[in-house]
Amino acid sequence: MSVVATAPPGQTRTRRRQPRRFAQAIPYLLPAAILYGWFLLYPIIDSVRLSFQEWNGFRNSPRQWVGLDNYKRLFTADPVFWKAATNSLIWVVLSLAVPMILSLLLALALNRKMRGRNLFRSIFYIPAVFASITVAAMWSWIYNPNFGALNQTLEAIGLGSLKHSWLGEPKIAFYAIFVASIWQGVGFNMVLFLAGLQQVPNDLVEAAKIDGASAWQRFWVVVMPALRPTTVVVIILTIINSLKVFDLIVGMTAGGPAQSSQVLALWSYTQSFSNHTFGQGGATATVLLIMSLCLVVPYLAWSMKGDEK
Amino acid sequence: MTAAPAAPAAPATPAAAIPALPPTTAAVPRRRKRRDYVGIALWISLAISSLLWALPFVFMFLTSVKSKKDISQRPTWYLPTEWMWSNYTDAIETGNLWGTGTNSLIISVIKVPLGLFLAALAAYAIARIRFKRYKLALGLFAAGAMVPIQIGLGPLFSTMLSLNLLDTRWGLLLPYLAFGIPYQMFMLYGFFRAIPDELEESAQLDGAGRFRQFWQICLPLAKPALAALFILDFVATWNEYAMATTLLQSKTNWTIPVAVQGFSGQHSTSYGPLNAFIIMSAVPVLIVYLMFQRYFVQGAFAGAIKG
Structure with a gap:
């Protein structure tokens, strides 16, 4: 929020000190700034305002100030909120562990020259161009308890006892959705890592080899440091995308069964658009905003420091 | 082997x-x-x-390509006893594929180039004109790329309601443009920043104005980044669901992802047509992917992603 608050004074000072440069920049900046301010920045700020109000989403009904009531209800009388917040955090942690390491391994493997390399890369990448809502439909079908491929395969190989109603059991549904997200998300991170690997200085790797460094040592001492900027980008994108998860859950369980796969992004939406309590939705969104900013601001600071060098 | x-x-x-x-x-x-x-x-x-x-x-x-009977009686990985290509025509009809496809196409074809152009203009201003406090402007823009869109959905709905743009093409296009700008601006900023000053100075000596410097020097140099951002943005726009389902209500205005969800909600037992619909809905992004494949698969993406 501090970023937002300091904007106006900064800009006025600019105008006073360097009128010509800033005047030149205005026509280039203005179209993007208007769109961005009106349809992104303002809605986000308004979400915070909405969290102190009550509104049912109808044009003619007024918004009423209710102070901290929405937050009180959220923190004390809404068990789904806590479930959703925990799930969002679990999703972030799991995404940082499983798909990220998987995509790094794939990138390292597919950085070697080999037969069919481009085909392999394509196969791992293509799920990423499918809409998440589509992926949700595909995996709902795979998870179908009666006709789905997963249960049928388990049955066929004699593991029928492992059959589950994958999306119907509260303990499993959330993780079943996560598996679909791994399938969809690994390819994109792999491409980012592959791009980063192009920047690893080859002569350094060769030099380390001549010096007798093992593959493991070469990886930690030469490759990983060169990959650091890419890794930071991947980590941040992974965190943001994890907090954003919405389509997959809407398409596979809509947060159920019994809200067991609920996440903050979807809970905020459900409160606003299904329950018509836009204030509650705003409060949930504000919690999500604070979570995102806590993770983003350090990154912004880091990337700008790199810019000065 | x-x-x-x-x-x-x-x-x-x-x-x-x-x-x-x-x-x-x-x-x-x-x-x-x-x-x-x-x-x-x-x-x-x-x-x-x-x-x-x-x-x-x-x-x-x-x-x-399977019949209902095949699906319920034979395992998934078996070939169909009769190839039901009619599932595809069924899906096109019941899912109104042409209508929703046209909506998605119109929105993507306007949004992607226009959004990229506006982001490039802003990135140019911040990277090359270098007014004081350009960093603040950069930070303000970039912050938008880092926030989950669902945070603003409620107020966005309320804004569109008061602008009378709810359930219209414009009402979707405007926020789509806004949500694409931060990330693209951030990426292009890195690219424009790396262009040596001498190039611009010599153009200035030749009498080129600001816009010509932008159009004839900076944009062509950023081609690889623009290509990568184009495909990323096309895929993201074509696949966007959360905003579309919030801001569009009548079926005739639906885009492809809303239609996919609608289809699987309404026809959840006709698995054949549902899967046919899913396959067809992804054809345009697959075409775009194949066209630009080398940028992704062969690591030519490297320059486009700034560390």
Whole structure:
């Protein structure tokens, strides 16, 4: 929020000190700034305002100030909120562990020259161009308890006892959705890592080899440091995308069964658009905003420091 | 499987080994051989995992050409007893594929180039005109790329309601433009920043104005980034669901992802047409992907992603 608050004074000072440069920049900046301010920045700020109000989403009904009531209800009388917040955090942690390491391994493997390399890369990448809502439909079908491929395969190989109603059991549904997200998300991170690997200085790797460094040592001492900027980008994108998860859950369980796969992004939406309590939705969104900013601001600071060098 | 691993330096296949293998010491070939085993193991595990990765597509396709009877009575991985291509025509009709496809196409075709152009203008201003406090402007823009869109959905709905743009094409296009700008601006900023000042100075001496410097020098130099951002943005726009489902209400205005969700909600038992619909809904992004594939698959993306 501090970023937002300091904007106006900064800009006025600019105008006073360097009128010509800033005047030149205005026509280039203005179209993007208007769109961005009106349809992104303002809605986000308004979400915070909405969290102190009550509104049912109808044009003619007024918004009423209710102070901290929405937050009180959220923190004390809404068990789904806590479930959703925990799930969002679990999703972030799991995404940082499983798909990220998987995509790094794939990138390292597919950085070697080999037969069919481009085909392999394509196969791992293509799920990423499918809409998440589509992926949700595909995996709902795979998870179908009666006709789905997963249960049928388990049955066929004699593991029928492992059959589950994958999306119907509260303990499993959330993780079943996560598996679909791994399938969809690994390819994109792999491409980012592959791009980063192009920047690893080859002569350094060769030099380390001549010096007798093992593959493991070469990886930690030469490759990983060169990959650091890419890794930071991947980590941040992974965190943001994890907090954003919405389509997959809407398409596979809509947060159920019994809200067991609920996440903050979807809970905020459900409160606003299904329950018509836009204030509650705003409060949930504000919690999500604070979570995102806590993770983003350090990154912004880091990337700008790199810019000065 | 015989000539599986072609490790970078090792001419392992006989054909390649024949021409000019220098008479090296005995130790070197032995080392090469050992590396080949690693390569073979790696290749086999990659082949297995990519097969696994492709399986959902196989299931999807097989289901899309099966009759109801086949689906309920025979395992998923069996070939259909009769090929039900009519599932595809059914899906086109019940899912109103042409209507929703046209909506999606119109929005993507306007949004992607226009949004990229506006982001490039802003990135140029911040990277090249370098007014004071350009960093603040950069930070303000970039912050938008880092926030989940669902945070603003409620107020966005309320804004569109008061602008009378709810359930219209414009009402979707405007926020789409806004949500694409931050990320693209941030990426292009890095690119424009790296352009040496001398290039612009010499253009200035030749009498080129600001806009010509932008249009004829900076934009062409950023081509690889623009291409990468184009495909990313096209895919993201074509696939966007959360905003579309919030801001569009009448079926005639639906975009493809809303239609996919609507289809699977309404026809959840007609698996054949549902899978056919899913396959067809992804055709445009697959075409765009294949067109720009080299940027992704061959690491040409490197320059476009700023560390």
